[in-house]
Amino acid sequence: DTAVSQTPKYLVTQMGNDKSIKCEQNLGHDTMYWYKQDSKKFLKIMFSYNNKELIINETVPNRFSPKSPDKAHLNLHINSLELGDSAVYFCASSQRDRGQFFGPGTRLTVL
């Protein structure tokens, strides 16, 4: 009965590769998000999706693209991976006035 789930939990890949991280929520929430946590534990929002519409896009390289096949899923695609992309990526979801709930995170290591 996991609320927000992500796969994979760990992802190790070479520079230049393209990879995807999947996220699913079974809470019936309207909005889903992707956050990046760097090596200093600082968390920063990357994207949010509401009803298949991108409503936030912070200063994120266009190599990163969110894809939402339906309301319960928001996948993160990353092209041409770079060393600096190594981080922990968290998916989250929310319903208005109830706060955000986070997935377990995906640790991405780019070699």
Next chain:
Amino acid sequence: GIQVEQSPPDLILQEGANSTLRCNFSDSVNNLQWFHQNPWGQLINLFYIPSGTKQNGRLSATTVATERYSLLYISSSQTTDSGVYFCAVEWYGGSQGNLIFGKGTKLSVKP
């Protein structure tokens, strides 16, 4: 943009002690949340508290929005309370749903 400052940055407690963590923010906010990131990296939603006081077991939180601060109280601390505590706000002047995180308070509870 809004600044979110947490104090103290580090805190070491003996099991059974009480503590208060503080979060100051520089502008009006729509929402405020407290999270606990455990040693396994999981982000746990503690409180959704844009104003007022809430309690959940040994933890309680108070937000005074007019004075731009929130407090998280931990009573009778246990070793399982160890980890990083984050305050995050949804800035009134920012994009809806965009959570801005503080740098966290790292708590270590010794047996």
